[in-house]
Amino acid sequence: KATVSVLNWAGQGGYRTVGTAAQMSKTATGKPRGEASELRDDLHNPSRAVQRQALRRVIASMTVGRDVSNLFNDVVALLTKGCSEDSKKLVYLYVIANAKVQQDKAVLLAGSFVKDAKCDSPLIRGLAIRTMSAVQVEKMADHFAGPLREALRDSDPYVRRCAATAVAKMFATNRQRMEDGGFLHHLQELLCDYNPTVIAAAICALNEIRNSSDVDRNSLDLGNRSGGMAVNDLLVTLGDANACNEWAQIYILEGLANYQCDSQEKAELICSRVMAKLQHGNAAVVLASVRILVNYIERWGKNGANEDTVKQYCAKIAPPLVSLVSGGTDVEIRYVALRNISLILNRYPDLLSAQTKVFFVKYNDPIYVKIEKLDILLQLVNHQNYRGILHEFNEYAQEVDVEFVRKAVRSIGVTAIKLEPAAEECAGVLSTLIKSRVNYVVQESIIVVRDVFRKYPGRYEGLIGLLCESLDTLDEPEAKAAMIWIIGEYAEKIENADDLLDDFLEAFEDETLEVQLSILTAIVKLFLKRPGETEELLQKVLKCASTSEDPDLRDRGYLYWRLLSIDPEAAWAAVIGEKAQKEGINEEKGSKMDPKLLGQLIEHVGTLASVYHKPPSTFVQNYFGKMPWDDDEDDVHEVEDEVITHQPGQEIVLRGADVPHAVWCTAEATHGMELRGRFVEHQGTLCIDVVLHNTTGNNVTGMFMQLDVNSFGLALAGGLAVPDPFTAGGQHQQVLPLACDPSKMDGQANQAIRVALKTSLGLGFGATTGSPAPLMCLAGQALEKPEFLEVWKGIEKEVQIQVQVPSEEVMDERMRRGLFHFVAKRSEAAADGTGALQHHYYYSANVIDGQPAGSVTTLEVAFNSMTPSACMVSIRAVNPQIVDIVKMHILAISAAQ
Numbered sequence: 001k002a003t004v005s006v007l008n009w010a011g012q013g014g015y016r017t018v019g020t021a022a023q024m025s026k027t028a029t030g031k032p033r034g035e036a037s038e039l040r041d042d043l044h045n046p047s048r049a050v051q052r053q054a055l056r057r058v059i060a061s062m063t064v065g066r067d068v069s070n071l072f073n074d075v076v077a078l079l080t081k082g083c084s085e086d087s088k089k090l091v092y093l094y095v096i097a098n099a100k101v102q103q104d105k106a107v108l109l110a111g112s113f114v115k116d117a118k119c120d121s122p123l124i125r126g127l128a129i130r131t132m133s134a135v136q137v138e139k140m141a142d143h144f145a146g147p148l149r150e151a152l153r154d155s156d157p158y159v160r161r162c163a164a165t166a167v168a169k170m171f172a173t174n175r176q177r178m179e180d181g182g183f184l185h186h187l188q189e190l191l192c193d194y195n196p197t198v199i200a201a202a203i204c205a206l207n208e209i210r211n212s213s214d215v216d217r218n219s220l221d222l223g224n225r226s227g228g229m230a231v232n233d234l235l236v237t238l239g240d241a242n243a244c245n246e247w248a249q250i251y252i253l254e255g256l257a258n259y260q261c262d263s264q265e266k267a268e269l270i271c272s273r274v275m276a277k278l279q280h281g282n283a284a285v286v287l288a289s290v291r292i293l294v295n296y297i298e299r300w301g302k303n304g305a306n307e308d309t310v311k312q313y314c315a316k317i318a319p320p321l322v323s324l325v326s327g328g329t330d331v332e333i334r335y336v337a338l339r340n341i342s343l344i345l346n347r348y349p350d351l352l353s354a355q356t357k358v359f360f361v362k363y364n365d366p367i368y369v370k371i372e373k374l375d376i377l378l379q380l381v382n383h384q385n386y387r388g389i390l391h392e393f394n395e396y397a398q399e400v401d402v403e404f405v406r407k408a409v410r411s412i413g414v415t416a417i418k419l420e421p422a423a424e425e426c427a428g429v430l431s432t433l434i435k436s437r438v439n440y441v442v443q444e445s446i447i448v449v450r451d452v453f454r455k456y457p458g459r460y461e462g463l464i465g466l467l468c469e470s471l472d473t474l475d476e477p478e479a480k481a482a483m484i485w486i487i488g489e490y491a492e493k494i495e496n497a498d499d500l501l502d503d504f505l506e507a508f509e510d511e512t513l514e515v516q517l518s519i520l521t522a523i524v525k526l527f528l529k530r531p532g533e534t535e536e537l538l539q540k541v542l543k544c545a546s547t548s549e550d551p552d553l554r555d556r557g558y559l560y561w562r563l564l565s566i567d568p569e570a571a572w573a574a575v576i577g578e579k580a581q582k583e584g585i586n587e588e589k590g591s592k593m594d595p596k597l598l599g600q601l602i603e604h605v606g607t608l609a610s611v612y613h614k615p616p617s618t619f620v621q622n623y624f625g626k627m628p629w630d631d632d633e634d635d636v637h638e639v640e641d642e643v644i645t646h647q648p649g650q651e652i653v654l655r656g657a658d659v660p661h662a663v664w665c666t667a668e669a670t671h672g673m674e675l676r677g678r679f680v681e682h683q684g685t686l687c688i689d690v691v692l693h694n695t696t697g698n699n700v701t702g703m704f705m706q707l708d709v710n711s712f713g714l715a716l717a718g719g720l721a722v723p724d725p726f727t728a729g730g731q732h733q734q735v736l737p738l739a740c741d742p743s744k745m746d747g748q749a750n751q752a753i754r755v756a757l758k759t760s761l762g763l764g765f766g767a768t769t770g771s772p773a774p775l776m777c778l779a780g781q782a783l784e785k786p787e788f789l790e791v792w793k794g795i796e797k798e799v800q801i802q803v804q805v806p807s808e809e810v811m812d813e814r815m816r817r818g819l820f821h822f823v824a825k826r827s828e829a830a831a832d833g834t835g836a837l838q839h840h841y842y843y844s845a846n847v848i849d850g851q852p853a854g855s856v857t858t859l860e861v862a863f864n865s866m867t868p869s870a871c872m873v874s875i876r877a878v879n880p881q882i883v884d885i886v887k888m889h890i891l892a893i894s895a896a897q
Contacts, residue, residue, distance in 0.1 A: 035061075036070060043074045048084060055090040062097055072102045079112045085121060092127040096134040106135040110143035117147035122156035129159065133166035141174035145181050152186045157195035164190055164198065168205035172212065176825070184209070196237045200248035203234075203255035210258070211616070231259065231266075235273045246282045253277065253288035257295055264300050271296050271313060278320040283333045286320050287340060287606030293317055294344065294605050317344075318352055326358050331366055338372040339611045345379045346593045347602055356380050360392055370396075370404050378411055378418075386422040390415060394429050397441060406444045409433060413448030417455045427452065427460040434466045442470045443479035450482035453489065464490055471500065477511070480504070481518040488522025492529045498537055501526060505537070508544050516553055520545050521575065524560050528572050538564075655775060656680040661691055662769040670757045670764025672696030673703075677755075679772040685737050686714070686775055686848050688768075692722060692732045699725035701760045707738075708754035712772055712885055713745040714738045740776075740848050745881065751888060773889035774818055776848040782821030783844040783856070791844075792858045795876040799883050802872050803894035808863040811871060812841055814893045820845045820859060836866040847882045855879040857886055 042054035058075060062068050075094050078087060099106045116128035129151045132144045148170070151163035167187050171178045178184065190202035237244055238252050253274065261267040270292065277289040293313045300310075321344070324337035338359075345351060352358075359373045359380070374396070381389045393415070396408035409430075416426035430452075434445050449463055467486060474480050484504060491497040504511075504519050511519070520541055527538040545557025563571040593601075593613070600615045609616045657680055665675035677690040694700055703722045707715055717739040722732050751771040757764050783791065805811040816822055820843040830836040841861040860874040873890050877883050 036068075039068075039071060040074050043071070043078065048087065051078060051083065052087050052090070055087055055094070059090055059093060062094065068094075069098045069101050072098055072105055076105070076109055076112075079109065085124060088116070088124060089127060092131045095131050099131070099135045103135060103137045107137055107140055110140060114143055114147055117151065122154070122159050125151065125154065125156070126159045126162040129162045129166050133162075133169040136169060136173040141170055141177045144170060145177060148183065149181065149186065152183070152190065157193070157198050160190060160193065160195070160198045161201040164201040164205045168208040171209050192233050196240070196244035196248045196252075199234065199237055200244075200251035204251045207251075207254055207258065211620075231256075231270070235270065239273065239276070246280075246285055249277065249280075249282075249285050250288050253285065253292060257288065257291045267296050267300055268309065275316055278316060283324055283337065284606065286324060287337070290317055290320065290340070290344075291603075291605040291607075294347075294602060298347075298602060314348060314351055318355065322352065322355050322358050331369060335366075335369050335372060336611055338369065338376060339613070340605055342372065342376050342379065343593075343598070343601055343605065343610050343613065345376060346598050349379060353380055353382060353385070356385050356389060361396060367401060367404060370401075371407055374404075374407050374411055378414055381415055381419065381422075383419060383421060386415060386419055387425070390422065390425055390429060394432070397429075397433055398436075402440055405441060409441060409444040409448055413451055416448075416452050420456075423452065423456060423459075427463065431463055431466060434463070434470065437470075437473075439473050439475075442473055443476050446470070446474070446479050446486070447482045450485055453486065461490065461493065464494065468494065468500070471503075477515050480511070481514045484515065484518040484522045488518075488525040491522070491526040497526055498530070498534050502537060505541055505544070508541070513550055513553060516545070516548070516550075517556065520553070520556060520560065524564070524571070524575055527564070528568070528576055655682075657689070659770065661689070663766075664690075664755050664768055665757050665764055665766030667693075667695045669766055671759065671761035673700065673757060673759055673761070673764070675705075675755065675757055675766060677768065679768070679770060679775050680735065681775040682735060682737070686740065686772060687735050687737050688716075689735050690733070692720075692726070692734075694726050694728055694730050696761065697728045699727055701725045702758070704758040705736075706756045706758075708756065710753040711745055711750045711888065712753070712776070713741045713881075714753065714772065715741070738772075745884060751892070771888060771892050773885055773892055776885055777819035777889065778846040778848065782823045783858070785824055788823045788842060788844055788858060791856055791878065792842075792860075792876055795858070795878065797876070797880055799875045799887065800872055801875075801887055801890060802870060803890060804870055805894050807868055808839060808841070808861075808871065811861060811863075811894070815841070815843055815859075815861065818889060818893050830864055830866075834866060836864050839863045839865070845886070847877070847879075847885060855882050857882065859886070859890075 039054050039058060042050050043058075045051055045054070055075070055078075058068050058071060072094075075091055078091055083091065095106060095109070110132070113128045113132045116124050117132075119125050119128070129148065132140060132147065144166075148163055148166055151159050151166070154160050154163065164187060167178065167183050171183075184206075187202055187205055190198055193199050193202070234252050234256060238249060238256075244252070256270055256274070259270075261270065274289045274292050277285050280286055280289070293316065297310055297313055321337060321341050325334055325341070341352065356377065359376045361370045361373050365373070374393075377389050377392070390412065393408050393412045397405055397412070399405055399408070412426050412429055412433075416423040430445050430449060433441050436442070446467055449460075449467065452460060464486065467483060471483065474483060484501070487494060487497050487500050494500070501519065501523050504515075505523070508516060508519060523534070523537055523541045527534045542557055542561050545553050546561065548554045548557070560571070560575075563574065597613075597615070601609055601613060604610055604616065607616070608619070612619060656678065659678050661676040661678050663674065664677045665673070667674040672695050674693040674695055675690060676693075677688050680687050680689045690705075692703075701724050703720055703724070703726060705716065705720050715738065717737040720732075720736070721734060723730070726732065751773070753768045753772075755766045755768060757766070782788075805814075812822070823842040823844055825839065825841050827837055827839050830838045839862070841863075843859045843861070845857045845859070847855050847857050855878050857875065857877040859876075862872045862874070864870075875883055875886050875890075877886065
């Protein structure tokens, strides 16, 4: 038979088809064969060259986004056929990419991976470790532990680097196995490795674990275990530019930024070694170095550091930041640098005050770079340089990009508000811009002038005439509202103010709420200043407002109506008085960041958080990252003397607020005063969230509430703040903190607490529903194993209770949810000789007992494999008086659905 050979495209990633003429004819006349079928045939071809070409085509298809997961069995079958090293690399790449969608099948390859982890080729060993870590299934961890432990001690740096990365991946899959196997300790030992890439991989893995889990921060710090020796090695490695590539330097610098120095001298040593990296050609290395210096200034600058040293570091930071902006770097890098500079300037405004020209906008800058430079110029403007910057703003306001022009005009206004000596010149520039008659420039200028008038009442009134000439061009709600405010504020100086406001009133129904409120207030001002000639206009606007469907507009209309009817002098004081003039002035609009947010972001210079200007927890899922020196103690103490009451619009974060209020005292039992409540926890303080409802139809006075002696030793730490008199039909909600004194427990183990409510109508009684015990465990972290053993062995008295549960997994989940922090688990043969297994779970908790940090409690939960629905709970508490509270919490947990 004649053989027809079709063009072989295998070498170029195309199709390879070899067949007879009859076969080709049949294919052409019958159903066409797909590429997947051809690839499958070539993967099973006995020729290794054909197999290798087929693998390359599979990888090429996978690279461009095609779904080739249906070839999983055919590809991995090559591992059992003794394929070459090159083909094995391609197979591993395929498995890594498709392990997520073929997890069950990938686990079946564990034997091949374990075998290849002992291969003579370090490349194959490393790929085997990488591939096993990519199969993120708990079952794989059982096969993976041994090879991973060997790989962490491998003689080849590539294998050790793969193993370091694999620890972080497997930690996310099976954390308990990684902790029990000591892999975190092995990972820290790699910090002293001689190879920079291995060190970088170890630091990267430690940072990933630290930021993505609630594992103890100190256990991953460079100052612990082998890490104490590692810092000097890291600094030496960092200084060897030939051995340490840019990625490795970035990871090492990130690790040093998270390192908690125990002395100022060590911190200064790190900073002195890092300074050389400020001259590096890679922007990421420069920003990572800046982060370390900023963190030093943040921590030690406030704790007695030498002022000259702080100034020296600030002076060192400025030039590299300027170079990132002014150099020939890519525009994206310049933008990242600008965002970081903006963040740093919020904390240190004088850092770059002498380099303002660097931030002048260039004609070819993208719009996002222009906007960022404007923001930075606003931060840098001061009494010495405002003239040059103001000239730049004037030039920018004449550009063609509308968004940029609006920003420039607003910047002129902010400069006037920020610097009083510059206000006169800013007003002159605004006057010039208004005369330009460019619609969007004029409208933005009106908004800015409104803010300037608020800041400096009675000045620059020459602008009013120019603004009134531009009324016909207004079509934006904010500009209309600003112009209406100006007319109302200066109604006595604008002769036709009533006609102007009447024109706006004609379209009242079609305007936005912002404009409607401005019209209402402006006409009221006009009436108070010129009452004789504007009464009809006032009646008209009050009628429109009082019949509006919008509650805000309607309420303000009624408010003004009643004020004007009852006390015009009070209306004058409220609407036109000095207090009303000063309200609403925004002195540095948009140029200052919230101090608390700034404190969080300044620790993350050079990261995405510094670009987004948002904390990592807002855009990184399951982010637990926290700097070692972070201390939230001040935030906790701020609320100690706070009156925790519910106000409209105020958000109070309460643990337990998902439980609805229950009736504690019925109206019949308390002479018509219904009390509903629930137990909640607010920033470490146990509270009751109560709602009182006066159903009597009469005013009630002299309200008093008290808790009876109870099993928890709880009493009210504050009184009711109910209005006196409490009007008929009124409701009052309040969060009342509770004081805990275990010495006053009644020893009855009763979950309910009696409540007494006294009013002018008499005394009534009721009882709480639900138990406060689940909320008496404070959030925190588990004790370390050595610390747990020390506490456990130091407490002789032990209380045991037996409870019924669905299974040990369910009990473990409920214990953790109830803020009993898991410490460890061990298994052993039961002592009764039945061959059963005894599983022991250990937990720790901080229980509220009247002290700020609570009292430490340790627990052991023991299960017998022969009776899995029952467990024995052993409790040992530092304060034995709280054992009953823990017992009631355990009983509530075991009885939960």
